[in-house]
Every structure is written in structure tokens, then in C-alpha cells.
Amino acid sequence: MTMTGRALERRKFPAPFSNYELGDPFDEMFLADGAPREHYQEIYDFLLQLPAEELRLHKQAADQSFLHQGITFTVYGRDEGTERIIPHDLLPRIITAQEWGKVEAGLEQRIHALNLFLRDIYHEGKILSDGVVPRDIIYSCKHFRREMRGVHVPKGNYLPVVGTDLIRLPDGEFVVLDDNLRVPSGVSYMMTSRQVLQRIFPRLYQACGVRPIDHYGQALLATLRNLSPDGRPEPTVVLLSPGVYNSAYFEHSFLARQMGIQLVEGRDLVVHDNIVYMRTTSGLRRVDVIYRRIDDDFIDPLSFRKDSILGVPGLFNAYRTGNVTLANAIGTGVADDKALYAYVPKIIKYYLQQDPILQNVETFLATDPTHLNHIVNNLDKLVVKAVGESGGYGMLIGPHSTKEQQEEFRLRILEDPRNYIAQPTISLSTAPCFVDGGNIEPRHIDLRPYILYQGEKSVIVPGGLTRVALRKGSLVVNSSQGGGSKDTWVLN
Amino acid sequence: MFYSIRHVTRFHYSSPVSESVMEVRMRPRSEFLQQCLKFELHVTPRARVQFYRDYLGNTVHHFDVPGHHNRLALIAEAVVEVEEPAELPASLPHSAWAAIDEMWASGELYEFQTPSHFTEPSAELEKLIAELGVDRSLDPLTLLRALNEKIFAAFDYVPKSTRVDSPIDLALANRKGVCQDFTHIMIAIARGLKIPCRYVSGYVFPREKHADRSTPSATHSWVEAWLPGLGPNHSGLWVGFDPTNNTLCGNRHIRAAIGRDYADVPPTKGVYKGRATSELTVAVRVLPTDAPADDKEELILLPGSNSGSSPVADQHWEQMQQQQQQ
Numbered sequence: 044m045t046m047t048g049r050a051l052e053r054r055k056f057p058a059p060f061s062n063y064e065l066g067d068p069f070d071e072m073f074l075a076d077g078a079p080r081e082h083y084q085e086i087y088d089f090l091l092q093l094p095a096e097e098l099r100l101h102k103q104a105a106d107q108s109f110l111h112q113g114i115t116f117t118v119y120g121r122d123e124g125t126e127r128i129i130p131h132d133l134l135p136r137i138i139t140a141q142e143w144g145k146v147e148a149g150l151e152q153r154i155h156a157l158n159l160f161l162r163d164i165y166h167e168g169k170i171l172s173d174g175v176v177p178r179d180i181i182y183s184c185k186h187f188r189r190e191m192r193g194v195h196v197p198k199g200n201y202l203p204v205v206g207t208d209l210i211r212l213p214d215g216e217f218v219v220l221d222d223n224l225r226v227p228s229g230v231s232y233m234m235t236s237r238q239v240l241q242r243i244f245p246r247l248y249q250a251c252g253v254r255p256i257d258h259y260g261q262a263l264l265a266t267l268r269n270l271s272p273d274g275r276p277e278p279t280v281v282l283l284s285p286g287v288y289n290s291a292y293f294e295h296s297f298l299a300r301q302m303g304i305q306l307v308e309g310r311d312l313v314v315h316d317n318i319v320y321m322r323t324t325s326g327l328r329r330v331d332v333i334y335r336r337i338d339d340d341f342i343d344p345l346s347f348r349k350d351s352i353l354g355v356p357g358l359f360n361a362y363r364t365g366n367v368t369l370a371n372a373i374g375t376g377v378a379d380d381k382a383l384y385a386y387v388p389k390i391i392k393y394y395l396q397q398d399p400i401l402q403n404v405e406t407f408l409a410t411d412p413t414h415l416n417h418i419v420n421n422l423d424k425l426v427v428k429a430v431g432e433s434g435g436y437g438m439l440i441g442p443h444s445t446k447e448q449q450e451e452f453r454l455r456i457l458e459d460p461r462n463y464i465a466q467p468t469i470s471l472s473t474a475p476c477f478v479d480g481g482n483i484e485p486r487h488i489d490l491r492p493y494i495l496y497q498g499e500k501s502v503i504v505p506g507g508l509t510r511v512a513l514r515k516g517s518l519v520v521n522s523s524q525g526g527g528s529k530d531t532w533v534l535n
Numbered sequence: 536m537f538y539s540i541r542h543v544t545r546f547h548y549s550s551p552v553s554e555s556v557m558e559v560r561m562r563p564r565s566e567f568l569q570q571c572l573k574f575e576l577h578v579t580p581r582a583r584v585q586f587y588r589d590y591l592g593n594t595v596h597h598f599d600v601p602g603h604h605n606r607l608a609l610i611a612e613a614v615v616e617v618e619e620p621a622e623l624p625a626s627l628p629h630s631a632w633a634a635i636d637e638m639w640a641s642g643e644l645y646e647f648q649t650p651s652h653f654t655e656p657s658a659e660l661e662k663l664i665a666e667l668g669v670d671r672s673l674d675p676l677t678l679l680r681a682l683n684e685k686i687f688a689a690f691d692y693v694p695k696s697t698r699v700d701s702p703i704d705l706a707l708a709n710r711k712g713v714c715q716d717f718t719h720i721m722i723a724i725a726r727g728l729k730i731p732c733r734y735v736s737g738y739v740f741p742r743e744k745h746a747d748r749s750t751p752s753a754t755h756s757w758v759e760a761w762l763p764g765l766g767p768n769h770s771g772l773w774v775g776f777d778p779t780n781n782t783l784c785g786n787r788h789i790r791a792a793i794g795r796d797y798a799d800v801p802p803t804k805g806v807y808k809g810r811a812t813s814e815l816t817v818a819v820r821v822l823p824t825d826a827p828a829d830d831k832e833e834l835i836l837l838p839g840s841n842s843g844s845s846p847v848a849d850q851h852w853e854q855m856q857q858q859q860q861q
Contacts, residue, residue, distance in 0.1 A: 356806045
């Protein structure tokens with residue numbers, strides 16, 4: 044009697060990994076034969092010898108710590124109780140120095156190209172005249188700001204703060220899923236996760252040789268100060284938040300504290316004679332750089348959405364004149380439009396004459412008749428995304444959807460093709476997660492590194508935020524859709 | 536022809552407001568056959584007026600009034616020289632359509648060949664198009680002349696029948712409106728045939744005997760269409776059509792701002808803080824004048840100090856009423 048190959052593959056893992064199963068997706072911890080990858084060996088051994096009870100206690104301690112720090116976010120689209128503690132997984136996700144080197148170079152390249160693209164389309168528009176990117180993708184994009192045409196932004200930098208979403212394909216290759224060039228969030232989860240884990244696993248942290256990330260706050264401040272309007276050597280930098288009802292308010296206050304700058308709302312600022320001031324108890328104080336966590340639409344009711352009560356009237360004119368800097372620049376959303384995404388490899392080639400280091404996921408545009416046909420005939424296999432939405436809203440995951448949902452999307456896509464793209468359903472890589480009941484099981488994850496773009500070079504803190512789809516089998520990692528976070532360790 | 540223009544805009548609030556911030560697009564453009572020789576903008580309460588050029592080349596003045604005020608008054612005064620354009624040919628060759636399609640392919644005038652906020656196609660518009668029989672069987676110039684006349688004939692000019700932010704459907708359904716509506720309707724139809732069209736905000740000097748329909752004491756608007764093969768080196772020309780007055784634009788039309796539609800070029804646009812109802816009055820006077828003694832262009836921006844009261848922070852922003860173009 045011979046053992047079948049199938050039985051060999053379904054190797055039994057020791058506790059606490061007893062329920063661990065390897066499938067098609069790339070697993071961060073285990074090789075296909077079930078042996079731990081070299082860079083996970085340390086933590087694997089640690090987990091095997093750790094009594095189950097102690098693991099539970101660690102988890103409790105971590106939860107307590109998040110609760111006490113008030114690390115919360117808001118879930119929209121529900122009637123009641125929207126503020127939540129961010130779910131957090133105890134086990135770190137590990138990336139080798141070599142893998143990280145490639146990710147870093149790829150992000151630097153991509154964001155440099157996207158910045159050149161923004162400068163081009165708001166000035167000469169060469170890439171449009173050369174027919175590399177179709178004009179109607181730009182002009183029909185609701186994030187395209189005509190008002191920015193010809194406006195000079197300090198140091199030509201549109202994108203000082205970016206948080207790119209990466210996923211790992213089954214072959215282990217990192218690819219870009221989403222560029223997030225407007226107001227990416229989550230960096231506070233990255234930083235607090237690290238603080239908590241360093242406290243809970245001090246020896247493991249030491250033993251693994253993890254690259255630090257705690258300089259992010261100062262690096263962000265330096266990036267912002269560097270964009271100060273000409274001739275303003277000691278700039279006043281503020282963080283402009285939509286206020287306490289915003290899902291990321293915790294992060295806004297966290298970052299303002301980290302940088303030692305004022306956290307303000309629209310009503311705290313006033314524009315007089317084209318200069319922006321902050322109202323303080325001792326009178327008005329000039330503001331030079333605004334790290335704004337408000338969307339373009341809401342930033343100035345004079346220039347953009349008239350019904351915005353969050354913004355500052357006249358802010359855009361002060362910005363246009365160069366009296367104040369906004370980070371990120373206005374109008375960057377045109378470059379992270381999900382339909383434009385399909386053109387980013389061409390954009391990199393066009394401006395840098397280089398091949399992209401990080402690849403895209405194959406993308407079908409509903410505006411293209413052949414693509415459209417493919418999309419509506421394969422809704423059960425594809426992931427469909429509304430181009431104007433983010434955070435996992437307005438999305439159909441084909442294999443996990445009902446016939447009714449597919450039909451609903453089919454009609455929506457046919458009615459407004461410009462608003463939809465589709466991609467093959469990709470099984471995100473899996474990583475070990477501590478689940479209820481004390482076991483460790485695989486869950487799908489992605490990676491959002493935070494890039495501080497400073498021109499030719501960027502500062503990227505090693506790692507970023509690893510987001511976890513905590514529900515078994517789920518591919519949706521967004522915190523607004525029940526995802527959680529994980530600390531990310533890049534090794535020396 | 537030289538004209539002097541005086542454009543007075545007054546806002547009167549039922550109770551004091553503060554932190555008014557405003558943009559003004561009133562300065563006549565200097566290009567082609569028109570030169571703005573002098574422009575002054577007086578603001579009461581006094582404010583420091585600054586300006587910039589928007590991406591369409593319009594001059595935009597802007598200012599803020601931080602303290603409490605019951606009234607806000609703007610007086611814009613301009614002296615402009617406008618030359619009569621060269622006579623247009625009776626028609627264009629039918630091949631002009633090919634040139635228009637070429638322009639579309641080049642993408643150079645993309646935004647003037649596609650619908651914009653106030654010029655979206657609708658079922659009501661389709662009805663009118665069917666009724667007027669608009670298609671590419673005529674050459675573009677002949678077609679636009681006919682369209683200008685047909686819109687004039689199909690609609691009654693009735694002030695206050697629509698509002699500044701009414702969609703074209705309102706005028707289309709009732710077959711009445713003001714110049715803003717007629718301009719949007721003509722643009723929507725022409726762009727449907729891919730003729731590049733833009734919205735012009737400005738002033739018109741009224742004809743003497745057979746009076747124009749448009750209200751002489753208000754700002755005016757009309758259509759400019761780009762037609763291939765015309766102009767000094769046959770590279771194409773923007774030609775003005777005024778469907779409100781059933782006329783082509785000549786030296787009676789003074790251009791202040793151009794855009795995709797009204798939303799790009801409101802003469803005034805602003806917000807203020809306070810809970811008050813406001814009353815807007817506008818007066819426009821266009822008079823022929825002699826050439827100014829000093830023909831060097833002057834732009835006088837009145838400096839001033841604000842009224843000194845402290846800004847308040849407890850109320851929401853309100854939109855200032857906008858002036859409809861008539």
C-alpha cells in the first residue's frame with residue numbers, strides 16, 4: 044500500500060497550529076511542504092514552546108492596551124454603534140530584508156512616476172497629447188481638478204504622503220492593488236501595533252532583529268516642513284481634520300501629538316487677505332503648511348463643494364498663490380482612480396523609461412467594449428470595484444456573491460461603465476493568526492507601506508500596516524468591512 | 536467702438552453677517568478684437584482686492600470682509616474697446632465637419648465638445664432637437680445660424696421664469712427662460728454634434744430702434760462656437776452667437792469670462808457666515824464713450840483696512856446669492 048501524495052500534503056501541524064491548512068495562496072509562514080520558512084523559524088519555535096494559556100494572556104494584554112489607548116475607527120453605513128476598537132492580531136507578519144528591498148525600490152519608482160504624471164496633466168498634458176493615457180479617463184474623473192491647471196505646488200511635490208496597498212500573488216510576488224494618493228490612513232495602527240508588540244514580546248522582538256519604525260512621526264514632520272512656502276524658515280504646520288465624527292479621528296490626534304503640531308478643524312482656520320490663520324487664544328497665528336485629512340471636495344466651500352461645512356472659504360486661493368502649502372496637493376485623486384490604475388505601468392515607462400519593478404493586477408475596464416463583455420459574462424469569477432469608492436465599499440467579489448448580487452452589478456455596470464473596473468479574484472497570501480479558541484489559523488492579508496515622497500527619494504518606514512481579513516476565507520481586509528491589523532516586521 | 540461699463544452688485548442682509556469671501560469675474564478679457572483699457576473694482580466695506588488668472592484665462596478678483604456687515608456692495612467700472620469682426624462667409628464647405636471631428640480626435644478642445652454640468656443631454660432636449668430638425672446635413676456655420684434663429688423663435692424671453700441654478704429642462708419644458716438658459720440649450724445641442732462651444736459671460740450694448748430682448752440692466756451671456764477654416768490663417772475661429780437676441784456677436788458684445796457653462800463664470804460667487812436672508816440687486820450700464828485720454832491700461836485695486844471687529848466662529852457657511860445672466 045502506498046501513501047497518496049494528497050495525504051502527504053495534508054500534513055498535520057503540531058499545536059497550536061493543529062487547524063492550520065495550506066491551500067493555493069502563498070503562506071507567509073510555511074513552505075508548501077509544511078516546513079516553516081527560515082525567517083519565521085524563530086517565532087515558530089517560540090510559539091511551539093509557549094503554553095496555550097500564556098498565549099491567551101498575551102492576547103488579553105494586547106487587547107487591553109489597544110482599548111486603553113482608545114485606538115478606534117468608525118464604520119459607516121450602519122444605523123447604530125459605529126465606533127469600534129480596531130481588531131488586532133497578536134502575531135507579527137515578517138518580511139525579509141531582500142523582499143523589502145524590492146518593495147522599497149518599486150514604491151519609490153512608482154510614486155515618482157505618479158508625481159511626474161500629476162505635474163504633467165496639470166500643466167502641459169504631454170502624456171495626453173502623446174496618446175499614452177486617454178484624455179477621457181482624466182476629464183471624466185470626478186477627482187480631476189481643473190482649478191489646479193497651471194498651479195505651481197512647492198517643489199513640484201503633489202504626493203508627500205502615500206499609502207500603497209500591496210498583495211502577494213500565489214507565487215510570492217508582491218503586486219500593487221491600490222495607490223491611495225489622497226488621504227491614506229492607518230499609519231497610527233502601524234505605530235501603535237508596534238508599541239504594543241514590543242512590550243508583549245520583548246525578547247522575540249530583540250532576537251529577530253526588527254527594523255524600527257518609530258521615526259515615522261518625525262519623518263512626516265520633516266517632509267511637511269520641507270514644503271513650506273518660500274521664505275518661511277520656521278513654518279507653522281497644522282493637521283486639518285474633519286473632526287471627531289471622522290472615522291480616522293483617532294489617527295489625526297495621534298499624528299498631531301507625535302509631531303507636536305496643532306490639530307485643527309475648518310472652523311479654527313480663517314483666510315484673510317489670502318493668508319491662512321489659525322485662531323488661538325492669543326489671537327490669529329499664520330499657518331504655513333496644512334497636513335489635511337479632508338478630501339478635496341470639502342476643503343473650501345468657495346472653490347469646491349458649496350455645502351461643505353468642514354472647510355475653509357478662500358483656502359484654495361491662498362494655496363494657489365503659494366501662501367500656504369497643502370499636503371497632499373489638491374487633485375491627486377485623478378492619479379489613483381481605479382480606471383487610471385490600469386495605465387500606471389505605461390506611466391512609469393513614459394516618464395522614467397524603466398520597466399515597473401512592482402507589477403499591477405490584471406485589470407478590465409468596463410469602458411472598453413471587449414473588456415465589458417468579459418466582465419458581465421464572468422461576474423461569478425471577478426472582483427468588481429466602483430472606481431470612485433474606497434475602503435471596500437461598492438465592491439462585488441464574484442466567487443463569494445449571490446446570483447442576485449451579480450445581476451444587480453451587471454445592471455449597474457451597464458448603466459455606468461466609467462464607474463467600474465474588474466480584476467481576477469486573487470487569493471491574497473495567508474499568515475498565521477491567533478483565533479478564538481486558542482488556535483493559530485491562516486487568514487488572508489495585504490500590506491500597506493507608508494511612503495513619504497520627497498522628490499527623487501522617499502522615506503519609507505520599513506514594513507507598514509498589514510491588514511487581515513479576520514473572517515475565515517474572507518478576502519476583504521478593510522477595517523470598515525471587519526478587517527484587522529497586524530504588526531509588520533522587516534528584518535535586518 | 537469704445538464702451539464704458541458700470542456694473543453694480545449689492546447684497547443686503549437681514550441681520551449682520553461676517554467673514555464674507557468672494558470671487559468676482561467681471562473684468563473684460565483682452566484678446567482678439569477686444570481690449571480692456573481700464574478696470575476698477577470698488578468694494579464696500581473696504582477690502583483688499585487681489586486677483587488671479589484662472590485656467591481659462593479669466594481674471595478673477597477676490598477678497599474677504601472679516602467683520603460684521605449688513606451690506607456688501609461691488610462697483611466694477613471698465614473701459615473697453617471692441618472692434619467689429621470681419622464678415623463671415625455665407626456658409627462653410629461640408630468638409631468642415633471632418634475638421635471638427637479632427638479637432639475632437641486631437642482632444643485639444645475636449646471639454647468644449649463634451650457635456651458639462653448645465654449642458655447635459657436630457658429627454659426634453661432630445662424632444663427639442665427632433666422638433667427643430669438639427670443634424671449634420673447642413674454645414675456647421677449654416678446650421679448654427681439656423682439654430683440661433685430657431686431657439687430665438689421657439690422660446691419666450693421671460694425674466695424670473697427660471698432661476699440661476701435651474702437645469703435646462705425647466706426652460707425646455709415651459710419654452711421660456713432667459714439668456715443663460717438659451718445659451719446652455721444651444722451649447723448642449725451643438726456639442727451633441729461635436730461642435731466645440733463655450734459659454735460667454737459679458738455685457739451687451741443694446742440696439743437702438745428694434746430693442747434686444749435681453750435686459751439691458753443685467754449681465755448677458757451667449758455662445759461661442761469654434762468653426763474650422765475661418766480666421767486670418769484659416770486655422771479656425773471662435774464665432775459668437777446670441778440666441779436670446781437672434782444675432783451674431785459683433786462689436787456690441789463685450790466678453791468678460793468664458794467657460795464650459797455658467798458654473799465656470801458666475802460674475803460673483805461667495806460665502807459668508809451668519810443666519811440672514813439676503814437681497815441681491817444688480818445694475819449694469821453700458822455706454823459708448825470716447826477713447827480714454829490715457830490709453831495705458833490701469834488696474835486700480837483699492838487697498839483698505841478691514842472694519843476691525845473680531846471674526847466669529849460659531850455659525851455655518853452660507854452661499855451668497857448669484858446673479859442670473861439675462
